[in-house]
Amino acid sequence: MFNNSSKILFIFILMMSTMITISSNSWMGAWMGLEINLLSFIPLMSDNNLMSNEASLKYFLTQALASSILLFSTILFMYQNNFMMQINETNYVNMMILSTLLMKSGTAPFHFWFPNVMEGLNWMNSLILMTWQKIGPLMLISYLLIKFMLFWCILLSVIIGSLGGLNQTSLRKLMTFSSINHLGWMLMSMYSNEALWITYFMFYTFMSFNLIFLFNMFKMFHINQLFSLFMFNKTFKFSLFLNFLSLGGLPPFLGFIPKWLTIQYLTFNNQLFMLTIMIIMTLLTLFFYLRLCYTAFMLNYYENNWNFNILWNNFMINLYLIFSFFSTFGLFIISIMYYLI
Template identity: 70%
Template sequence: MFKNSSKILFSLILMSGTMITISSNSWLGAWMGLEINLLSFIPLMNDTNNLMATEASLKYFLTQALASSILLFSIILSMLKINVTFQLNFNYIYMINMMTLSTLLLKSGSAPFHFWFPGVMEGLSWNNNLILMTWQKIAPLMLISYFSMKMMFFVVILFSVLIGSLGGLNQTSLKKLMAFSSINHLGWMIAAMISTESLWMIYFLMYSFLSLTMIYFFNNFKVYHLNQLFSMFLESKSVKFIMFLNLLSLGGLPPFLGFFPKWMVIQYLTFNNHLFLMAMMTMMTLITLFFYLRICYSAFMLNYYENNWYTQVNLNTNSMNFYFIISFISLSGLMFMNLIYFLL
């Protein structure tokens, strides 16, 4: 990642752009932070070893530039005070709010504005994918949380969980699988936003941690497709087993840590009588868990075909120790949380 000083520079600018957005007290300042963030991420996307990186960075730039231009246009429209009676018209204000919210949803990659997200993920390295799935969502999500348009949120949540779950079916590319998983989780995060500010932040932090555990593994062993998972680690069944358990944790299967934020969101939606929304979200997540389980089935049963020859994987002790530590937190975090709760 940090092979030269320019990468460090652009990474610092990337972080400062997000900080400008979330600490801004005006829409213009927030837009400026988003632009700084975008223009610093483009150089980080370039990779001489990956021919698809240029295409992915162009797709990302065009989509984000379109969203930024419409966002600026809607900000200017909201600031115009040409006609006071027209300005105070409810439909006019609602239209501007919807336009602004749509651009932020496009920036974050939520459905139905997700069309660019899987394609860009496919073309990037695992490190850049982690940034795109976690850090790049902080600023748009923070701005989305300022809105209180429940009906629009409900539509976006349903689209996100539907597309995130159905899109992952029959995917062989792990990058696209992670992309559709991210779209699904975005639906849950927006559902958490309806309740409190802290709930979606907790969900986001846990999702970021679980994504780190998966992407650390994929990047360390240069895994990009499903068939690689089945033909690797034949000499170390435990590594393969833990990796698939982490995948189920990301899907939100109890009793793993990934279930905890979903549990809190389900509890809130039930208390507030959003039963249809909660039922739809839960059903769509079960589809996600179905294809995760289908991937994990052969590894859990340990009855898959083994090649007579296979590439020996070098299990670096330090990296594996770190992976086992974060996996332990991911797999047993929920039990420890319950224990602490009952003790307190």
Template identity: 90%
Template structure:
């Protein structure tokens, strides 16, 4: 990723811009942070090939549209005292601001750009887009929760994120629809508790990093590459699919903890209808993860694999196996620590 010094500079600007968004005390300051964030991420995306250039152009156009709506809404918000019916105008302005932020984060029904952009990126840029680029918009959304609008966006994100991944053969698109589904859960946790979404986001970032670390190392981009991979190393194969099931939120694994907390808060707040839909849609997500794991373990055949001879030293392998151990047995360890304390 960091093949020259300018990319390191843009990466640090990307980090700083998110800090500007978080620490901003006005919508104009937040808009400036989002613009700096956009303009620093685009040079990181372009990887001197046609697909990445196309992805960076799509990302630029959609994010610019969202930024212009946000700036326009902010200017209207400043001049709202000139209007007669302030409450009516104010509701519309809040909806416009929220729509622009939902588009920036890639939440359904504003997710149209997300799968296409992800398909053109390498794994490290995809990880940044799935995790770090969500922090700013989600933080701003948490300041401005419109209940009925958030409810429909959460519902659509969970449904589209679950059903959209059923017919995918590209691992990047699979991770994209998984991200949209998790965004729905994050927004619902934000809806029920102000700080719970941060916990969910931290768990999601760790689990996504754990998977993408291995995908990037072995240059895995499609499901059929998994069939003949790790034929001589079953430990890596098992750890990969345990991490995949952990990301889906299967109960014995670490990924179930944030879902467990969200389910608990939703039960306390009596949001039972939404909770039922979320659990049913998560079962569909787990279905295509399990189908992927089952097929890969069953279709275990020899085939020439061009990406097999890859530099994979002991330090990287030990680090990955350590993270996989935390991902697989983190729930047991946290439960034991909780009961001991």
């Protein structure tokens, strides 16, 4: 529908609108940044495809609903607090603002739109929705840390994100529920330390990009398509499924580092009940990742003895293997750098 130059322009506006949101000193300015962000992402979602058009319509209606409630709450907030960002846990206006921000980020129990929208997008738009589109709402949520409401959303996010992925065959929905689970961890890290959630978000973005880079390259959208990759080189096969385990936070992979830091802060703050539930639910996410990896890790699995040397000379494959190396051995590399410094 749009040429490449138009898409580049929309991506530039998308990035600038997020900068407006996170640098704003009033809720009205933040609302304007979120609106520009929404209007710049809708053209990127729309293709000459029925599913993508349906997904863009669902995304627009949901975000428009959240934006209207946010604007109404912002007007009330301005009259009450004299245009300043202040926190009051007993104020229902603050709770309304926090609810709309949680809906925009796709956090449970406001996640009803997230899996359906993701199912209709291509992988590049899915990556933007899972990563960049969460920066603005999460930054605004960090200004309104209402304890009791945030804790319930964290519990529901880690539970729904874990249980929702158990019966999925679509890779996009699998990544969606994984994103909801990681959102719970990010919100918990945000409550523990203001800078920790940014570190968690950066690690999560890298791991998601690493997997979606491969899915987009081979146009894979369902679990059964993964097994066709078993005919490739064993190094490529193991790197693919180790990235799944890294995304699940299994040590000693790179994805364990942000969870490790969050567990450490929760232990110091005596949040043991929340920590126990989050770790148990994360074990469930590792279960459906291991369900994918189990067959690939079996030594006696049948493989076709075909030659794919032409494919292995591809620059994109080599680039993916470099990213996969850092995702797999990142914990060792960071540990060595820490001791050397």
